[in-house]
Structure formats: C-alpha cells, structure tokens
Amino acid sequence: ERFPSWFVKVPAAMDTSASCTFTSCLLIGLTQKYPPVKFLSEKDRKRILITGGAGFVGSHLTDKLMMDGHEVTVVDNFFTGRKRNVEHWIGHENFELINHDVVEPLYIEVDQIYHLASPASPPNYMYNPIKTLKTNTIGTLNMLGLAKRVGARLLLASTSEVYGGKGRAPHPVLCEDSNKVNVTVRSVFQEGVEVRVARIFNTFGSRMHMNDGRVVSNFILQALQGEPLTVYGTGSQTRAFQYVSDLVNGLVALMNSNISSPVNLGNPEEHTILEFAQMIKSLVVSRSHIQFLPEAQDDPQRRRPDIRKAKMLLGWEPVVPLEEGLNKTIQYFSKELEHQANNQYIPKPKAARMKKSRPRHN
Numbered sequence: 001e002r003f004p005s006w007f008v009k010v011p012a013a014m015d016t017s018a019s020c021t022f023t024s025c026l027l028i029g030l031t032q033k034y035p036p037v038k039f040l041s042e043k044d045r046k047r048i049l050i051t052g053g054a055g056f057v058g059s060h061l062t063d064k065l066m067m068d069g070h071e072v073t074v075v076d077n078f079f080t081g082r083k084r085n086v087e088h089w090i091g092h093e094n095f096e097l098i099n100h101d102v103v104e105p106l107y108i109e110v111d112q113i114y115h116l117a118s119p120a121s122p123p124n125y126m127y128n129p130i131k132t133l134k135t136n137t138i139g140t141l142n143m144l145g146l147a148k149r150v151g152a153r154l155l156l157a158s159t160s161e162v163y164g165g166k167g168r169a170p171h172p173v174l175c176e177d178s179n180k181v182n183v184t185v186r187s188v189f190q191e192g193v194e195v196r197v198a199r200i201f202n203t204f205g206s207r208m209h210m211n212d213g214r215v216v217s218n219f220i221l222q223a224l225q226g227e228p229l230t231v232y233g234t235g236s237q238t239r240a241f242q243y244v245s246d247l248v249n250g251l252v253a254l255m256n257s258n259i260s261s262p263v264n265l266g267n268p269e270e271h272t273i274l275e276f277a278q279m280i281k282s283l284v285v286s287r288s289h290i291q292f293l294p295e296a297q298d299d300p301q302r303r304r305p306d307i308r309k310a311k312m313l314l315g316w317e318p319v320v321p322l323e324e325g326l327n328k329t330i331q332y333f334s335k336e337l338e339h340q341a342n343n344q345y346i347p348k349p350k351a352a353r354m355k356k357s358r359p360r361h362n
C-alpha cells in the first residue's frame with residue numbers, strides 16, 4: 001500500500017506500442033502524480049483539519065477525505081506519525097502538511113476537526129506520561145478553542161481504555177453507558193461547540209509504526225522474522241480487533257451525524273491473545289514459537305465493544321474479515337522489512353509494560 005498501483009500503471013489505452021512504454025510510464029508518472037480525487041462543488045467541499053494526520057489512523061483518514069474531494073490540513077509533531085504516511089499527497093492543491101504540536105495553539109480556518117493527536121500505543125504513551133497528559137488536555141483545549149473560534153465541528157478520538165477492565169469484574173461487552181460522564185450545561189468547556197466522541201477499540205492495519213509495540217504489529221513482525229511471539233501473561237486475556245478502513249468509515253459517519261454523545265467504534269469479534277498469536281503464526285507460515293512473558297501491568301482482561309449504537313444510529317458496522325485484514329497487514333510489514341533490509345536495518349518490536357520475572361517458553 002506504500003506505492004499504490006495507479007502510480008506506475010500505464011492505462012491499456014495509452015500503451016499502444018512496446019517502444020513507447022517507457023515514455024508513457026514517464027508521462028503518467030509526471031502527470032498522474034496523485035491518487036484520483038473527486039471534484040466537489042464549493043458547497044460540498046469542506047476544509048478539514050486532522051491532528052495526528054500523519055499517524056497510523058490519521059493517514060488513512062487523510063486518504064479517504066482527500067479522495068472524497070475535501071481540502072485536508074494535516075497537523076502532526078511526528079512523535080509517532082511519519083511524513084512517509086502522507087507523502088503521496090504532498091504538493092496536491094487540496095492538501096497541506098503542518099509540523100506542529102497541538103499543545104501550542106493553532107490558528108487556521110476550517111469546517112471540521114478530527115482530533116486524533118495522541119500516542120495510542122502503551123509503550124509510546126507511557127514514554128513521557130506528562131507529555132501525553134498535556135497532549136490530551138491542553139491539546140484538546142486548544143482544538144476546542146479553535147473549533148469555537150471558527151465555528152467548526154470537532155470529533156475527539158477517545159479510547160476503549162476509558163472503560164477500564166482491571167481490578168474490577170469487567171463487563172465483557174462494553175457499551176457507551178459503562179462509564180457514563182454526563183454532559184450538561186455545566187460542561188462549560190465545550191459550550192457552543194459541536195462535538196462528536198469516538199470510543200475507538202483496538203485497531204490494526206498498514207502504516208502502524210515498526211516500533212509501535214501493540215500486539216498485532218509485534219506478532220506479525222516477530223513471525224516474519226522467525227522470532228518468538230511474545231505473549232504477555234497466559235494469553236487468556238481477550239481483545240476484539242478492527243481493520244483500519246472500517247474505523248475510518250466509522251469516524252467519517254460519526255463526524256457527519258448528529259450524535260453528540262460517545263459512540264463505540266470497534267469490531268465485536270473477540271479472541272484471546274493466544275488465539276491471535278496462533279492465527280498470525282499460521283497466516284505467516286512461520287516457524288516462530290510462542291514465548292510467554294510476564295503479564296503487563298493493569299492489563300484489561302476482557303474487551304469487546306457493544307456497537308449497537310453505531311449500527312442503529314450511523315448504519316455502521318465493520319465489514320473487513322479479521323483474516324483479510326491480517327493478510328493485508330502482513331503484506332505491508334513484509335514490504336517494510338524488505339525495505340529496511342536494503343538499508344541493513346531491521347528494528348525489533350518493542351516490549352511493553354513488563355513486570356519483572358523470568359520468561360516461560362513452550
């Protein structure tokens with residue numbers, strides 16, 4: 001998915017003789033520089049800001065909104081985001097990339113703000129917890145301020161982590177009321193601002209950082225490199241994983257809806273982490289073994305979204321089967337590894353949140 005097929009392909013109609021293939025390629029390369037975008041009338045075209053737009057989810061959202069014909073401004077401080085994720089839009093008249101940290105105020109004119117800026121992977125958000133707090137408080141306040149000043153609608157990327165799950169008997173299926181915070185007239189901070197809140201459950205796909213540290217990218221990279229798949233704890237804890245394109249469609253549907261209360265976006269298909277390890281091992285056809293490491297601290301034991309609200313009010317539900325999403329992600333990471341190998345560098349997946357004790361093997 002790094003270099004989309006349209007970039008190098010010569011349409012059959014143009015490829016009239018073998019002798020002009022090279023010229024045609026060159027021509028197409030020069031003229032058809034970007035993925036195709038729709039043309040929207042002034043009335044339908046929106047100016048959209050995506051904070052964290054060069055990150056894993058943000059860059060896929062950028063692709064969708066650009067292709068839909070909107071004007072997209074990506075703001076990223078490149079802590080976990082990368083220019084490479086959006087490089088195929090650089091120079092396009094509808095696209096702008098700003099190197100900016102949301103902890104500082106931002107003054108631009110926009111109609112919608114997707115506020116995704118925050119590290120999402122545990123090793124990343126625990127790397128500098130105070131900075132993560134600042135990003136999620138001051139950064140959000142700055143974006144709410146911007147939304148209020150320009151009359152934009154803001155979608156906040158919240159997380160399933162708000163439901164907790166360790167230390168109390170967790171309800172296996174988490175609905176939006178599981179941890180209810182009332183929004184009333186006393187919630188002055190969002191006074192006069194149209195807000196949408198997405199509770200995002202575990203998501204995976206291409207453009208996850210090689211050092212992300214979350215389970216799917218770790219297992220895939222380990223399986224591809226013949227290294228042990230690191231299962232934290234017994235592997236009986238569960239998660240339900242959605243493919244990134246499903247999430248992106250949900251985010252856009254939520255933004256354009258009239259629901260101002262939180263909405264879960266996730267795939268309800270729940271598996272144990274050990275099952276994920278076995279599934280990935282067999283899809284990669286890897287000889288890696290499974291290595292049991294100490295349990296991660298405060299690790300939620302069960303997590304599965306209740307998505308009835310999204311289904312009923314947005315008409316949204318995930319459509320990408322787990323295996324299909326995993327295969328696409330495996331393909332992505334194996335290309336990344338090839339690329340890295342050419343530069344003689346293969347990063348190792350990061351370990352996260354370990355309690356200290358000796359690893360077990362099976």
Ligand SMILES: O=C(O)[C@H]1O[C@H](OP(=O)(O)OP(=O)(O)OC[C@H]2O[C@@H](n3ccc(=O)[nH]c3=O)[C@H](O)[C@@H]2O)[C@H](O)[C@@H](O)[C@@H]1O
Binds near residue numbers: 202216
């Ligand atoms: O992916 C996400 O969307 C969510 O990921 C994390 O939540 P978590 O569910 O802990 O995600 P992972 O770090 O991928 O861990 C999932 C499970 O796999 C386990 N794990 C992780 C990594 C690994 O190498 N091995 C392993 O067994 C973890 O202990 C945990 O039980 C973040 O805390 C959330 O903010 C984020 O929304």
